Each structure stands twice: as C-alpha cells, then as structure tokens.
Amino acid sequence: xxxxxxxxxxxxxxxxxxxxxxxxxxxxxxxxxxxxxxxxxxxxxxxxxxxxxxxxxxxxxxxxxxxxxxxxxxxxxxxxxxxxxxxxxxxxxxxxxxxxxxxxxxxxxxxxxxxxxxxxxxxxxxxxxxxxxxxxxxxxxxxxxxxxxxxxxxxxxxxxxxxxxxxxxxxxxxxxxxxxxxxxxxxxxxxxxxxxxxxxxxxxxxxxxxxxxxxxxxxxxxxxxxxxxxxxxxxxxxxxxxxxxxxxxxxxxxxxxxxxxxxxxxxxxxxxxxxxxxxxxxxxxxxxxxxxxxxxxxxxxxxx
Amino acid sequence: xxxxxxxxxxxxxxxxxxxxxxxxxxxxxxxxxxxxxxxxxxxxxxxxxxxxxxxxxxxxxxxxxxxxxxxxxxxxxxxxxxxxxxxxxxxxxxxxxxxxxxxxxxxxxxxxxxxxxxxxxxxxxxxxxxxxxxxxxxxxxxxxxxxxxxxxxxxxxxxxxxxxxxxxxxxxxxxxxxxxxxxxxxxxxxxxxxxxxxxxxxxxxxxxxxxxxxxxxxxxxxxxxxxxxxxxxxxxxxxxxxxxxxxxxxxxxxxxxxxxxxxxxxxxxxxxxxxxxxxxxxxxxxxxxxxxxxxxxxxxxxxx
Numbered sequence: 001x002x003x004x005x006x007x008x009x010x011x012x013x014x015x016x017x018x019x020x021x022x023x024x025x026x027x028x029x030x031x032x033x034x035x036x037x038x039x040x041x042x043x044x045x046x047x048x049x050x051x052x053x054x055x056x057x058x059x060x061x062x063x064x065x066x067x068x069x070x071x072x073x074x075x076x077x078x079x080x081x082x083x084x085x086x087x088x089x090x091x092x093x094x095x096x097x098x099x100x101x102x103x104x105x106x107x108x109x110x111x112x113x114x115x116x117x118x119x120x121x122x123x124x125x126x127x128x129x130x131x132x133x134x135x136x137x138x139x140x141x142x143x144x145x146x147x148x149x150x151x152x153x154x155x156x157x158x159x160x161x162x163x164x165x166x167x168x169x170x171x172x173x174x175x176x177x178x179x180x181x182x183x184x185x186x187x188x189x190x191x192x193x194x195x196x197x198x199x200x201x202x203x204x205x206x207x208x209x210x211x212x213x214x215x216x217x218x219x220x221x222x223x224x225x226x227x228x229x230x231x232x233x234x235x236x237x238x239x240x241x242x243x244x245x246x247x248x249x250x251x252x253x254x255x256x257x258x259x260x261x262x263x264x265x266x267x268x269x270x271x272x273x274x275x276x277x278x279x280x281x282x283x284x285x286x287x288x289x290x291x292x293x294x295x296x297x298x299x300x301x302x303x304x
Numbered sequence: 305x306x307x308x309x310x311x312x313x314x315x316x317x318x319x320x321x322x323x324x325x326x327x328x329x330x331x332x333x334x335x336x337x338x339x340x341x342x343x344x345x346x347x348x349x350x351x352x353x354x355x356x357x358x359x360x361x362x363x364x365x366x367x368x369x370x371x372x373x374x375x376x377x378x379x380x381x382x383x384x385x386x387x388x389x390x391x392x393x394x395x396x397x398x399x400x401x402x403x404x405x406x407x408x409x410x411x412x413x414x415x416x417x418x419x420x421x422x423x424x425x426x427x428x429x430x431x432x433x434x435x436x437x438x439x440x441x442x443x444x445x446x447x448x449x450x451x452x453x454x455x456x457x458x459x460x461x462x463x464x465x466x467x468x469x470x471x472x473x474x475x476x477x478x479x480x481x482x483x484x485x486x487x488x489x490x491x492x493x494x495x496x497x498x499x500x501x502x503x504x505x506x507x508x509x510x511x512x513x514x515x516x517x518x519x520x521x522x523x524x525x526x527x528x529x530x531x532x533x534x535x536x537x538x539x540x541x542x543x544x545x546x547x548x549x550x551x552x553x554x555x556x557x558x559x560x561x562x563x564x565x566x567x568x569x570x571x572x573x574x575x576x577x578x579x580x581x582x583x584x585x586x587x588x589x590x591x592x593x594x595x596x597x598x599x600x601x602x603x604x605x606x607x608x
C-alpha cells in the first residue's frame with residue numbers, strides 16, 4: 001500500500017471509532033420529548049471528517065501513557081466538542097442566519113424538524129455537550145484538576161471569546177469590506193478557536209504541561225487559519241462539482257477574504273507558510289507525529 | 305413595620321444583592337464582538353424577581369456554616385442559573401417560537417438587536433453560564449466534588465431531561481388537547497426543573513447530604529407546580545392591568561391547563577395542597593426557614 005493509501009485507511013478506521021463514541025454518548029430516544037433526541041442524532045450523525053474529536057484524541061496520544069479511566073474522560077470531551085460544533089451548524093443554517101436548506105447533501109435540521117425544533121435542537125446539543133463533558137468527573141475523579149481545566153477551555157473557546165464571538169463579528173460585518181485585522185479576528189474566533197480547544201483539551205487530558213498546551217494552541221491556530229484561507233482560495237479556484245457547494249459565493253456576498261485582500265497567489269503562499277509553521281512546531285511536542293502531520297497536510301492542501 | 309412590609313423590605317435588599325452579583329459576572333463590553341456583550345446585558349439585566357438565584361442562595365444558607373470561598377462558588381452558580389433562565393426567555397421570544405415583541409414592558413432582545421443576534425445572544429448566555437459556573441473550581445478547589453455535582457445538576461435540569469425537554473413537548477403539543485400526564489410532564493420540566501436545580505445546587509454547595517438534597521428537590525417541585533397552576537388560574541381570573549399581559553391567552557391558544565382539566569375551584573385547591581406540602585417539607589431541613597416560607601407563599605398566592 002502507498003503511504004497515502006495507508007494514511008487514508010488509518011483515517012477511515014479512526015473516523016469509525018469516533019462515530020462509535022458519538023453514538024454512545026447520544027441520549028436514548030425516549031419520553032414525550034423524544035423528537036428532540038431524534039433531531040440531535042439527525043444533526044450529529046450527519047457524517048463528516050470528525051476533525052475536532054480526531055485532533056483532540058491524536059494530541060492526547062502524544063502525551064498520555066495510556067489509562068482506561070483517562071480515556072473515558074477523553075471520549076466524553078470528544079463527544080462534547082462535536083456536539084458544540086454541530087449545534088453551531090444547526091443554528092447557522094436557520095432562516096434568520098444563513099438560511100441553508102441543505103448541508104452535505106442532506107436537508108438541514110430545521111427543514112426536517114421545523115424551525116422551532118431547529119432552535120431547540122441547537123440549544124439541546126449545546127447544553128448536552130456540557131452535560132456530557134461533566135461526566136468526565138465521574139469517570140476519572142483523580143484527574144479532576146485536568147478535567148476542570150479542560151472544561152474551562154471547552155467553554156471559553158466556544159463562547160463569546162471564541163466561536164460565538166467570531167460568528168457575531170461575521171454576521172455584523174457581512175455585506176461590506178472589512179480590514180485585515182477584523183478578518184483575522186473572524187477567522188481566529190470562528191474557525192480556529194474550536195480547533196485550538198480540541199488540541200488543547202487533548203493535551204491537558206493527556207497530562208501535558210502548560211508550555212506544551214500553549215504550543216498545541218499555536219499549532220492549532222496556524223492549522224485553523226490555513227484551513228480557512230484555503231477555503232477562500234477554493235471558493236475562487238474550485239468547481240461546484242468537487243466542492244459540492246456553489247463557488248464564487250464570497251464574491252456574490254461581497255465578502256472580504258484573503259483572496260480579495262492579497263490575490264490567489266499570495267493567499268496560497270500564506271497557507272503554505274502557516275502550514276509549514278504548524279508542522280515545524282509539532283516537532284517540539286513529544287510522541288509520534290506522523291499521522292497528525294499527514295492530517296494537517298490533508299486539511300490544508302485539500303481540493304474540496 | 306408589619307410582618308409583610310418587613311418581608312418585602314428584606315426581599316428588596318436580597319434582590320439588589322443578586323443584581324450586583326449578576327453585574328459582576330457579566331462580560332466586559334469590548335472587542336469587535338462587543339454587540340453580543342451588550343445583548344447579553346440587555347436581556348440579563350431586565351429586572352424581575354430573581355427567583356432562581358434567590359432560592360439557590362436561601363437554600364444554601366440553610367446548610368452552610370459560612371465560608372468566603374464557598375460563597376464565591378455559590379455566586380458563580382447563581383449568575384449561571386439566571387443566565388440559563390434568561391437565554392431560555394430570549395429564544396422563547398423569537399419569531400419562530402412565541403414571537404413576542406415585548407417582555408416586562410421592554411422590547412425583546414431580537415427586536416432590539418435583530419433576529420440573528422437574538423439567536424446568538426441566547427447561545428452566548430447559555431455557553432457563558434457554563435463558563436461562569438466553571439469558575440467555581442478556581443474559587444473553591446477544595447470543594448471540587450460538590451462543585452462537580454452542582455455542575456451536573458445545573459446541566460441536567462436545564463437540558464433535554466429538564467427545561468428544554470419541557471419546551472419541546474410544549475411546542476409539539478400546542479394547539480390540541482393533552483392528557484394530564486403530558487401536562488404534568490410539561491409543568492415539571494418546563495417550569496419546575498430550574499426551580500429544583502436552584503434549590504438542589506444551593507443545598508449541595510452548602511454541604512447538604514444526599515437525603516436533604518432530595519428533599520430540596522421535592523420542595524422545589526411542589527413550589528414549581530403550584531406556581532405554574534396559579535399561572536393557569538390567573539390567566540382566567542386575573543386582569544390585564546394586574547398581570548401586565550393579556551389574559552385568557554390559554555383559551556385563545558386552545559391550551560390544556562389545570563383550569564380546563566379541573567375548573568378554577570379545584571385548581572385552587574391543588575395549589576393549596578402543593579404549597580402546604582412544600583412548607584411542611586421545608587421543616588425537615590435544618591436552619592432558619594421563615595424567609596423561604598414567606599417567599600413560597602408570596603409566589604404561590606400572587607395576583608400577578
């Protein structure tokens with residue numbers, strides 16, 4: 001098997017393991033409120049790369065010496081993080097936000113369950129994420145300090161100083177040109193923050209020291225920004241067929257992007273710089289990096 | 305001063321103390337995302353009885369021997385609980401939910417800040433509630449077990465097995481008759497659950513044993529149900545002037561209530577029974593109950 005085929009095979013197995021974790025942490029579909037559990041499962045189990053829980057686990061593996069209880073705590077956080085990512089998509093798709101009827105070829109949650117249930121399903125996923133992560137205290141009580149720290153990171157990077165903050169600026173600034181400073185803030189908060197918390201939480205639960213957690217955060221920031229700028233590039237150079245979504249949407253929405261600010265060629269160079277930086281910093285962390293390195297490169301040099 | 309005047313005076317002071325706690329835990333209004341902090345403050349500082357943080361603190365006082373660090377942890381949970389209550393109102397008022405333009409005589413959050421910001425402000429308050437409560441681990445690390453338990457209660461009673469679950473059933477069942485069993489489930493989840501978690505968290509942080517936490521939960525359930533049934537009664541017997549909102553709205557929305565099931569007189573008896581039960585059970589708990597008892601009676605026998 002070629003190196004690339006081997007990586008893809010390995011990735012497929014890891015995604016399957018994550019899917020199993022997600023299914024295990026979903027609530028049973030029962031009670032008079034059963035419909036909300038169905039809506040949560042519908043949106044959470046819509047497929048995808050499972051990037052955030054994967055980064056969390058892979059970063060954890062760099063540090064951990066292997067401990068069953070610790071791993072159960074990790075799984076709770078992996079599920080929680082994916083619930084947070086999913087709720088943000090469900091609310092983003094609502095008519096008052098991006099008003100999207102389809103995501104990854106499936107009808108969006110509010111289209112299937114109604115707009116009121118779309119709002120409530122998002123709320124339910126966010127709330128349940130924090131309930132799920134709190135289970136970690138029961139799984140690994142001796143690690144309560146690490147779990148409390150992971151909890152703080154989970155909340156902060158998802159909230160007004162992280163993802164929600166980014167969405168707020170993005171919503172407010174849509175339809176007119178923005179400065180590079182504002183654009184960077186949107187990308188850092190809206191896209192990079194959850195990638196950062198994924199790697200940071202993995203490191204914290206694996207027992208990393210403060211310095212290494214900081215390095216993990218910086219790596220994730222570079223990966224997140226490169227990922228987002230690559231998105232800008234693909235919106236101009238990609239095809240609807242490869243991306244599965246309309247191209248040139250940024251131009252249509254008069255959005256400032258790295259391409260409008262710097263042009264395609266310079267934007268590509270910036271992606272290259274940030275990715276190289278991430279891979280280089282990865283070498284400062286302990287453990288076996290081969291898989292993570294490949295994953296970064298796959299994310300950044302993707303064509304869809 | 306009469307006993308009643310004394311109680312009202314005392315209550316006013318306690319509400320002011322709670323307002324100060326809420327203000328202290330609100331995020332600073334800064335950064336490009338400043339608008340979301342403004343929307344959070346607008347909705348959180350809209351006044352009201354501050355029932356949930358008050359019940360939390362008063363229940364705490366029954367058990368606690370007074371500890372500064374413990375009290376800081378309590379304050380974090382009081383603010384968190386009121387943020388959760390507030391987010392639920394903000395999302396409830398959205399056009400796709402109850403579509404209310406006014407609440408307590410002020411324009412609702414989405415009317416002032418836009419529908420997209422209404423959704424995001426609700427999300428932000430819910431997320432920030434869990435961030436705020438997580439601060440308790442830093443304030444009182446030696447109490448981490450109690451704090452983790454309080455955290456679990458906060459999440460569970462607000463989520464699909466608590467408040468959100470109740471809202472889901474309510475939304476789904478609006479517009480047609482429901483059984484007593486369904487109605488009781490809606491009232492228990494939608495109204496009583498946050499009252500229960502308030503008293504339970506107060507007890508847990510005050511150091512109460514499992515048995516007493518269970519009693520606090522039962523007291524709160526009776527208070528919550530009596531409160532909601534009194535609401536049903538006032539919708540029929542009250543005046544718009546006293547209530548500050550339209551009456552006969554249940555009839556108009558073809559809602560099943562305790563009044564449609566049992567008539568006004570029997571509904572009043574049920575309120576009486578549940579309130580007496582709550583006051584009686586309160587005597588099983590340690591500490592000084594006079595204020596809590598008065599508060600229950602005020603809530604239940606209110607005319608607005």
